[in-house]
Amino acid sequence: MNTLKAVRGTRDLLPPETELWHHVEATARRVFARYNFGEIRTPIFEDTLLFARGVGEETDIVSKEMYTFTPADDVGREARGQDRGRAASDKAQSLTLRPENTAGVVRAYIEHKLGETGLLQKLYYMGPQFRRERPQKGRYRQFFQIGAEVIGPPSAGSESPLRDAEVLEMLASFLDELGVTGWRLAINSVGSAADRPRYLAALREALAAVAGSLCGDCQHRAHTNPLRVLDCKVPADQPVIDALPKIADYLDDASRAHFAAVCAALDRCGVRYELNARLVRGIDYYTRTTFEFTHDAGLGTQNALLGGGRYDGLSEMLGGPRAPGIGFAIGADRLVLTLQSQAGGAAAPSKADVFLAPVGEAQNPAALVLARELRRSGLRVELGDGSFRVKKSFELADKLARRIVLLGEDEVASGMLTVKNFATGEQQKVVRGELATALSGA
């Protein structure tokens, strides 16, 4: 029989790598808490309409990358006429594994009427997302994002450029605190919901005149998704692209002032960034400020560590009240890859405080009692087995723990335990009552 494997684009995360994931997640929780964010957990699947409306029907994500299904059970029961007791909404509803989390958060914001609190909602999330793309390093079909949203009624200050700057400053602090070196921040403004159509029209017009001189991909993009032409990396295309209309020239006064205020605030607090008039995002809900943090080590083509921006019209697109907001999503898989690359490879597993080695199987029960005491006092204890020879216990202990404690007949009788520290090689006898204290130091 063929053994089953993790399906394409999914993977198992094992120790010690999961220790690094814990570190990343714990750092995120710690940093976000300092900015007074709270955690939100939304469902992993949602009504397909949420993403179609929120992310955008025409985006790649929605048009070709979603895991959408209609629960077979519902369809089957309906076909068999067994649906009598069910609400109409439960019949053959199209569901989708979330490809991103912002739409879900905004849906929850609307559903729970969080805007009625009058307060700014500052919510963070972490969890798996799903997109059916060709897998590659740093790109998986189930991948993990850590993200946050700042959203609320305008009266709560949700439109303030200070919120944009604060979020960017938080991200810079997060990466610094994690020890990520060499990250770069690019920012841009894609304008308001009113600015964008005007710019797009101008861009299309300009492209119609020059598309013939661009690469094949760009000729295609000029029709399907003109903004993406700006992202083209083909050297020969660059002079033509540079001559295209700039989004900055199409911003209304309010958008222009907003962006200038974001930049001024970043300058003031020393967060370094570069303006990138070509920074374009592939999700329809973005307005005004957009940004991307990139890193060049260990990621290959997938060099975007995190991205985000403002989405002032998203709530209304989902049938909610006016609720401007800004958010971001960190590619946790990519962040972990970057940290591993910086550390020069996979980390060694961390070690237990002590390996407790019963000597002789008769000591096993007594060893469990002692292990229980030590663990209850907070120590990390690896419990061996009395059937192991002492040499084997030492070998195992040296791999797994910083110290070994021998528990043989003598020790049980005398209450004096043998403790050896592997770092120093020193060995001593310790009274059982003082053992926990003796083991808790370095």
Place this chain on the structure above:
RNA sequence: GCGGCUAUAGUUCAGUGGCAGAACGCCGGUCUGUGGAUCCGGAUGUCGUGGGUUCAAUCCCCACUAGCCGCCCCA
């Protein structure tokens, strides 16, 4: 979704149309209470899966699956 490269031991990788290899790791012994590069010994495995060619295929051919690189796109 498109193009390219790759798939052999737990891991990193050699290799050959004719009995499957190294290093590290693992297990055991020297040593019935002492580890960290002592010494000695041992096992590593459906050579990704399924077909085909051949007297014979891990090797050549085809398909599939998966990973990586590039494209597309994104985090």
